[in-house]
Amino acid sequence: MSEAVLRFTGSGLSFDTRTLWRDLDLDVAPGEFIAVLGPNGSGKTTLLRSVLGQVALTEGDVTANGRIGYIPQQHADDSDTMMLRGRDLVGFGADGGSWGMGLRGLRSRRTRVDAALAEVDATRYANTAVGLLSGGEQQRLRIAQALTRDPSILLCDEPLASLDLTSQQVVVDLLDARRRRARTAVLFVTHELNPVLPFVDRVLYLADGRFRIGTVDEVMNSAALSDLYGSPIEVVRIGGRLVVVGGEDSHHCVEHGYADEAAS
Numbered sequence: 001m002s003e004a005v006l007r008f009t010g011s012g013l014s015f016d017t018r019t020l021w022r023d024l025d026l027d028v029a030p031g032e033f034i035a036v037l038g039p040n041g042s043g044k045t046t047l048l049r050s051v052l053g054q055v056a057l058t059e060g061d062v063t064a065n066g067r068i069g070y071i072p073q074q075h076a077d078d079s080d081t082m083m084l085r086g087r088d089l090v091g092f093g094a095d096g097g098s099w100g101m102g103l104r105g106l107r108s109r110r111t112r113v114d115a116a117l118a119e120v121d122a123t124r125y126a127n128t129a130v131g132l133l134s135g136g137e138q139q140r141l142r143i144a145q146a147l148t149r150d151p152s153i154l155l156c157d158e159p160l161a162s163l164d165l166t167s168q169q170v171v172v173d174l175l176d177a178r179r180r181r182a183r184t185a186v187l188f189v190t191h192e193l194n195p196v197l198p199f200v201d202r203v204l205y206l207a208d209g210r211f212r213i214g215t216v217d218e219v220m221n222s223a224a225l226s227d228l229y230g231s232p233i234e235v236v237r238i239g240g241r242l243v244v245v246g247g248e249d250s251h252h253c254v255e256h257g258y259a260d261e262a263a264s
């Protein structure tokens with residue numbers, strides 16, 4: 001499988017009469033950062049789940065060449081983890097591996113957990129209850145959890161959701177540092193492209209059963225998005241930020257979160 005760490009070949013996924021995507025061919029290179037965009041229900045999470053083998057493609061194949069780390073969407077019902085210490089939460093990632101039982105297994109587990117905590121600079125609150133930490137600190141732990149597997153591919157499902165701008169920047173910087181240091185490819189599902197704009201190599205934009213894949217400039221332009229949505233969409237750059245406006249599907253603009261800004 002040449003250099004790609006992840007390859008979709010002629011892939012498609014449909015539920016009953018609903019098609020999320022089809023004919024997707026995509027080779028993800030080591031260290032590549034791909035932003036996965038699209039309106040609610042367009043199939044972004046399902047795409048990640050297809051890589052994890054949690055949902056079967058209805059056409060074609062997806063093949064991973066290396067270990068996969070997963071940072072799932074955060075849900076309110078994650079509250080049952082709030083009593084755990086930070087290092088216990090991170091340890092769940094290490095438990096998915098094959099380090100076995102016994103002293104050597106335990107030592108190896110501890111080493112991996114400590115290394116992952118250090119990688120995200122979370123050692124100082126490793127023994128604090130998760131529920132006492134800020135949203136940004138909790139997100140660092142969840143990244144550390146994914147890193148205990150030393151992944152070649154990181155699947156991130158809206159890791160910036162509910163974080164303030166400073167914490168968003170910390171999370172993005174951590175992921176970028178990881179992919180530069182270890183050449184870990186990143187598939188990053190997000191409704192907010194701007195925080196990751198400087199790092200994005202390619203955008204995969206899903207909408208209405210279709211997709212566009214290419215560089216930011218190739219996908220995030222008025223012609224490409226209007227064609228994808230089948231209605232007029234305007235993409236403008238303001239102060240280095242992308243603003244997506246217009247069309248009957250105006251909710252798409254709100255999802256990018258910049259409609260109000262553009263209007264003001």
Ligand SMILES: Nc1ncnc2c1ncn2[C@@H]1O[C@H](COP(=O)(O)OP(=O)(O)OP(=O)(O)O)[C@@H](O)[C@H]1O
Pocket residue numbers: 015020038039040041042043044045046047
């Ligand atoms: N196992 C399933 N069976 C039937 N439909 C499903 C199944 N899994 C997902 N879907 C549907 O597929 C569509 C895509 O869901 P998905 O969660 O991937 O969207 P998304 O782009 O991640 O949305 P959001 O931005 O809201 O998180 C939704 O309409 C969902 O209801």
